[in-house]
Amino acid sequence: MMSETPDPLWDPALPGDEALQRLTSLLGAYRYAPPSDHAWSIRPARIPRERRRRIMLAGAAALAACVAGLAVWMPWRLQWQDGRQWVIDTKVASLPAALDVGDTLTTDAGQAAMVKVARIGRMELTPGTRVKLLDTRAGHHRLELVSGRVRARIWAPPGYFAIAAGTSETIDLGCEFEMDRDLHGNGAIHVTSGWIMHRVKGQETLVPAGSSLAFNAERGGIPITTTASIGFRKAVEQLDSAMTQGMRPPDFEQEVADQATSSDRFALLSLLTRYPALASGPIYPKLAELLGEPIEVSHREAWSRGSVHAMNSWWERMPRPPKAWWLNWQDALG
The missing domain is CATH 2.60.120.1440 (Jelly Rolls)
Structure with missing residues (x-):
């Protein structure tokens, strides 16, 4: 803690005792005294061009080594006797x-x-x-x-x-x-x-x-999200089972539409794709609402007839399996 009494150790303008003066004289030769016209700057020192070039070359070499290593490791990982x-x-x-x-x-x-x-x-x-x-x-x-x-x-x-x-x-x-x-x-x-x-x-x-x-x-x-409500899950299972047996209870269709939320779009698409005839019921307009798509009579009729083109136009609004499977790189760590 600093003393409130004036101290020559903290104030060079004050005279010190004989020992302090002798030390000051001996160390004075190593004191840094900037030129009078020197201006301090907080800008970082400029890296010489040759050094920058060496750094860039080293970085490029490291990247090339990583790419080469991956090119060797990937085929090795996929090969199997x-x-x-x-x-x-x-x-x-x-x-x-x-x-x-x-x-x-x-x-x-x-x-x-x-x-x-x-x-x-x-x-x-x-x-x-x-x-x-x-x-x-x-x-x-x-x-x-x-x-x-x-x-x-x-x-x-x-x-x-x-x-x-x-x-x-x-x-x-x-x-x-x-x-x-x-x-x-x-x-x-x-x-x-x-x-x-x-x-x-x-x-x-x-x-x-x-x-x-x-x-x-x-x-x-039918694939259903884990966050789906119990009511929606039950309604989808009942409708799917009934359609498999050649029945189409309108109450089940309406229950599916009433219970569906935005996170259930994939399930609705799967239902309509598996059973195109359902496009004439309440599930089609519900899915259109969730996708933000207009209800077009021609599109709806084409879907009911099983048109792949009509189905794909809405499937394109949904995420699909990535062609770049390697993007799920975290699974390589398992």
């Missing part, structure tokens, strides 16, 4: 260390395992799950979920990885998803990143991140 084993990471001594084509892996109650899907991702088996490796080679990795639940995180081009469940197939489009199936063939898929395509007996359904799809041995349901 035909029939090569998948590594199993587990602390359960009774479980195998690897999975061969044709082998079945089963986790009992209280057991879990992490399977490396070639080099393109990982798949977690929860307790009470059974899977079978069907095929594995570069660009084509397939297994069957016999029963139980798996969580897969894949970073690869669309179609590289798929899970069969009886007659249905869930195709990864570069994403992270969870899938379960019981012994009767009933199950559900929840997508947390990217997209999947669910295919069963010629019926194909896209499911985006944040949505779930229920399925059975015969068909897949």
Whole structure:
């Protein structure tokens, strides 16, 4: 703490004692005295041109090295020898260390395992799950979920990885998803990143991140967001089931339209695409309202007839599976 008494240590104008004067005299030779015409500046020092050039060249070299490394790493990640084993990471001594084509892996109650899907991702088996490796080679990795639940995180081009469940197939489009199936063939898929395509007996359904799809041995349901209301979810399931049986209860259609919100646009599009005849009912104008589209008689009639062009004009308003699958780079860290 500074003393309030004048002190020559803080005020050079005050005379000091003999010792201080002697030190001042000895150190005076090292004192910096700027020229009288010197002007202080807060501007940063200018970097010499040659140094700037070296910095730029070093940065360009580092970037080129990163690009070259990626160009080598990517093909390596996607390549896989035909029939090569998948590594199993587990602390359960009774479980195998690897999975061969044709082998079945089963986790009992209280057991879990992490399977490396070639080099393109990982798949977690929860307790009470059974899977079978069907095929594995570069660009084509397939297994069957016999029963139980798996969580897969894949970073690869669309179609590289798929899970069969009886007659249905869930195709990864570069994403992270969870899938379960019981012994009767009933199950559900929840997508947390990217997209999947669910295919069963010629019926194909896209499911985006944040949505779930229920399925059975015969068909897949309508993808519904996890934030959808219970009322909307129930109304969609009832209408979908009725339409499958050749019935079209008007009360179900109206309930779907009444319960739908902006976050349910994808489900409405999926319903109208699967059942074009519904375009003549209350769901079409509700979707037009949510999309901000005008209701055009010609467009509505074309949709009712199953016009792909009419459907695509509204599908283009929705996000679609990205062609640049690598943009979901976080999934490569799984």
